[in-house]
Amino acid sequence: MAIYKNKVEWRGEHLGYTWCQNGVEMEFSAPPDLFGKAGVLTPEDAFVAAANTCYFMMVVWAAERFKMDMVSLSIDAEGEVEEHLDRTSWFKTVTLYPKIVVKGKPQEMVQRALDMALKYSTICQSFKSEVIIKPDIVIQ
Numbered sequence: 001m002a003i004y005k006n007k008v009e010w011r012g013e014h015l016g017y018t019w020c021q022n023g024v025e026m027e028f029s030a031p032p033d034l035f036g037k038a039g040v041l042t043p044e045d046a047f048v049a050a051a052n053t054c055y056f057m058m059v060v061w062a063a064e065r066f067k068m069d070m071v072s073l074s075i076d077a078e079g080e081v082e083e084h085l086d087r088t089s090w091f092k093t094v095t096l097y098p099k100i101v102v103k104g105k106p107q108e109m110v111q112r113a114l115d116m117a118l119k120y121s122t123i124c125q126s127f128k129s130e131v132i133i134k135p136d137i138v139i140q
Contacts, residue, residue, distance in 0.1 A: 015040075044079065051094045051131060052077035054123035059098060061120070062113035069103040071140060079129070091129040099136040110137045 007019045014030040015037055030036030031044060056075050063070045075098045082092040102110050114135050118124055124131045 013037075044081070047091060048077050048079040048094060050123045051079075051121075051127065052096060054121045055096055055098075055117055055131075055133075058117035058121045059100065059114060062117045063100075063102070065116075066105070066109055066113045068105050068110065068113065071101040071103060073098065073100050075099070091127070093130045093132055094124075094127065095132040095134060097134050097136070099138070101138040101140060103140045105139065107137050107139055110139070111135070 005021045008028075009017045011017050011027070014035050016028050017025065018028055018041075019025045026041055027037070028041040028043065028046070031042045032038045036042060052075055056073070059073060059075075060070075063073075075096055077094065077096050079091045080093045080095070081089050083089040098114060100110060100114070114133060114137075118131065118133055121131075
């Protein structure tokens with residue numbers, strides 16, 4: 001079983017600093033509309049980016065498994081936060097918009113690879129949020 005570690009430290013007001021086990025370290029803050037600092041990572045950014053980057057890596061993996069000649073891959077992501085009357089909130093959905101360009105494979109095979117990528121995305125499978133994939137598949 002893999003174990004991933006992270007450390008955070010308060011730096012005053014609504015600012016923190018984080019260290020990730022792979023060597024990345026950076027400031028983070030609450031979003032500016034919640035009295036945070038602009039221009040740094042927010043937990044909300046990290047949440048959406050975690051889904052997007054993990055799914056991205058699984059698409060690359062699936063394309064290799066299906067022996068696809070991938071020309072390009074980019075993915076936009078958005079997370080929809082639902083707020084409740086008691087002022088609690090959660091990410092109701094995370095929608096990923098992969099645009100993948102592949103040479104010489106059937107569209108159905110590319111779609112199967114995208115489906116497989118979601119199935120094997122540890123991060124996406126760990127969310128209670130609904131993860132929606134809205135692909136743009138281009139075959140050359």
